[in-house]
Amino acid sequence: MTKHNGSKPEVQERIGVYVCHCGTNIAGTVDVAQVAQWAASRLKERGVVIARDYKFMCSSLGQELIEKDIKEQKLTRVVVAACSPHLHERTFRTACARAGLNPFLCEMVSIREQVSWVHTNKEAATIKAQAAVSGGVERVIHHEPLEPMTVPINPATLVVGGGIAGIQAALEIADAGYHVYMVEREPSIGGHMAQFDKTFPTLDCAACILTPKMVDVGGHPNVTLLTWSEVEKVEGYVGSFNVTIRNKARHVKTDLCTGCGICQEKCPKKVVDEVYEAGLGYRKAIYTPFPQAVPKFPVMDVDNCIYFEKGTCKACEKFCPTNAIDFTQQDEVINIEVGNIILATGYDIFDARRVSHYGYGRLANVFTSLEMERLTNAAGPTNGQIVLRDGKTTPKAVGIIHCVGSRDRNFNNHCSVICCMQSLKFAHMVHERTGAIVYNFYIDMRTPFKDYDEFYQRVLEEGTLFVRGKVAEVTDAARLPGEEGKLIVQVEDTLAGKQRRIPVDMVILSVGLEPRKDSSETAKLFGISCSANGWFIEKHPKLDPVATMTEGIYIAGCAQGPKDIPASVSQGAAAAARVLGKIQQKEMALEPIRASVIEEKCSGCRICNDLCPFNAISFHEDTMVSEVNAALCQGCGTCVAACPAGAIYGTGFNNEQVLAQIEGLLLLNIGEEAVPA
Amino acid sequence: MTTDTFEPTIIGFTCNWCSYRAADLAGTARLKYPPNIRLIRLMCSGRLDPTFVFKALSSGADGVMITGCHPGECHYLEQNYKALRRFHLIRRTLKGFGVEPERVKLVWASAAEGAKFASETASFIEEIRSLGPLNWGKSGGGRPTTEDGDSPSSVLRPQSETEEVPA
């Protein structure tokens, strides 16, 4: 049903149109004077009271021109035809605001990027510019004054993930005097770095540089450490998130436990440690993952505990000097309020079994890089002895294969960044500790960043052999003399241009980094986006690498993409800086472009309920209407377009504005005689 | 419109984050495409209301180009998929109206794909040129004109329809 017959209602607004020359950038292709004159005459009945062209609208003189007109001509709307609004929308909105006009009553139309720079025919470009101005004028009639909404910022911050990136972020914020909640799902913080032995290229001991930071976090008066915990629900928005966290039952009373370790000593049940020791060592059914764990409290592995299995044992309870063991302990669900959240949830290691032709899991002496970290670690299962799977034989020849699971379209296209350096590190350590011949099989060597290439040179000089080529197969099927009892690496040496079979005693697979298997669920939980393969997506890949599209949620470390320790630390610190900036502001203004439900029109059909990835839409069972939470709304307008009743209103891009702009744009066609001014 | 050559008019819907920036980039890179397209900026392709498409076609546009971030790269996480689904249903509905579904096109263009934006726009303009004019909004408030004279119903038609019809 059409509600309005015949001609449009008379326009009450007083509109000023400003056409920019941009030197010759626009004026070279568009007859800007003609556009202005045309707007003044043809669009007069549409409310245009003044139309000017000017050399540089964005200059201070250009802005003053607009401000003067707003005051003297009593303009109620402004249209600026110039460059992209992404460049100068703010400039002209601010100019309007200075003259007392609500900034959202100004509309910019692009006649440079979208007209003068992409077209050559002056006549056609001029008509298109006129059409663009007409579209802007029709649109701006329907603009309404908007005010940004301010929300207070809760100074507390949640850091999810206690690896080096999360630790760095937490310490920066805590040291600045603000409270941090750190949630870690493992029994101890430390992350992957706690498993490493040496760090490239300086070969400092990972534990030596990491554990002081772990201790700092554990003892910091501004940090609440929640290990063996997972985030279950996130509600709210920037400044005031409400987070529900499940603190899993440790079956150890942390207020009584002194971390003496007797329970672990006395526990009779040995379990293969698949996590910390990468399957190379054992732990008990009650355990701390490693001696320097923070916090020091052990956790009980109820799936393997004899008491939970058979109902008897309780050795730990018997021997605990402080009666800290509690077999009846339940999970605890806690709620916290924070203003900002940093996600530093890390990565998973590529499963080397997927490259079946490299024999991992089938050929005993094929190791992964993570296993190698444990083998070389003085606190590891072999006390740092590099030995074969039998636990005693020192290898005489070792092959290190790069890019396992990375840069391979069968598995992951991405470069895992750290593998070249990690392989060089292993080459150095094998050479140093065993004197074995070391072969590195690489596709390309990638050693950027400070002192990395120097380290490569050093390893070259140590006599490590480098074979350029993608390894075809690792096999124990001997064919030639000297291959018996060895692992044979079949590879095309692309520099020598020939196939080679190289017998070694040990193969190390430098496996790549992958997104966490549950990263898409994590992204959904926090309302951020992750790429199809699972890395979290930053707000801008270059200029905003730790922010996300969701205000108040930041990312750091390998959750965003593969990176080494210095880069993870930098991102942790950068995310903390961003959060501290927000905290300092105390409150922040949100863009006023957002949706709202017109309650009387909403029939509660619930079409919109699942359309918002930011969980801004909720349904009230009692009143049977849906509601958009203004602070959560990011302004995309999807629900506005989807509402079958037309009951959702979107500011800044409402139906009337867009429909009017369409009409305005179609006022003129190419080849049509432009009405002379 | 000149009678000898048909110059189509196309309305393009862009999203604020990817495709509008792709159009900006095409300009910054001084890539050239024909001037037959006029762009409207939305915050997201998810804002694309089918009303906008029908409005454009019924107001004189010969084609509509819907653009947005690539699947999986939506600034608002997944809203471009809603645009994708609406696009499919819009085309099917237009077909029911006897309108060539090819008059509506969907293009994914990232902020880096200025060249893609320019070339897709240029090729769409040519596709619409070969489809010919749609002429919807040009017959006065949707009241169709009648020209041919020998269909069975011709005797039933009024001789002239010169009365003014309100839009």
Next chain:
Amino acid sequence: MTDNAKPKFAMYWAASCGGCEIAVLNIHEKILDVDANFEVVFWPVAMDAKYKDVEAMEDGSILLTLFNGGIRNDENEHIARLLRRKSQLLVAFGSCACEGCIPGLANLSPAGEIVHTAFNTVSTDNPHGIYPRASFDVPEGEITIPKIFPTLRTLDQVVDVDYYMPGCPPESHQIGAVIDLVVKVLHGEAQLPPKGSVIGAGNSTVCDECTRKRNVKSITSFKRIYDVEIDPELCLLEQGIPCNGPATRSGCNARCVSAGAQCIGCYGPAEGVVDYGARLIAAFASVIDSTDPEEIEAILDGIPDPAGQFYRFNLAGSLLKAGKPAWEKG
């Protein structure tokens, strides 16, 4: 009916089925209120009257005209213009006058094809292939029949309309309520709503009056109602039935959905909506559970006639107003 002090009332049917007149009669005793408060001067279905009598009336002398039916031929248009001139309040009564309704679906085909279908297809008993002619000379003079237009138009596409009363037909309880209102206005006890208002209907959509249980929606396939066993308690759309209720103006007490059939949309769009079908296209497509173009296409195969599904009642009143063949070939 000679009491000239009473305000005058008229009702007319243009391109429509007559269901609107039945609906008026279906208000039972309340029809007596019409007679008690109005002088019925023109109502071709109910009483004998001549167009020339109406033409002879003074402009604006009829207080209230309920006009049902769309404008399909020059007779419809002539009377629409005539009644507009003679009436103070012209109400587009029923879906045909408001938005074209079922006769408007003919806008998908050229007028010639419609005539051809009516007079010369296998189902037509017309052995001599006789077609009607616009005018015919007989000894008494020339006789003419109305000339068909290329498309059907809604009433407000031809003349200015004061109020809209949707429905196919408008529900009797709503007609009764409107009559009550007008009578109250006549007695100075109420005020008329602003010009252009929709009367005799709700402000929300059918879901507002539907009692079925509703959840978050995610559609994996569209089905015909006879293809599945319907859960009587659950929202039909959630069961894959393309129910137009979410986009259709409330006011009917969710009559069809209560009876177990999907809403087909006769009450037209909700307040302020520009294009009814577009609302449904956007809504349905938004909740389809797929991101894969091929799968989306397969799901949409479940709506074999989208133009009919989304524009059954609103085609003539939609933005496009007609199918391309109708205006291209006439």
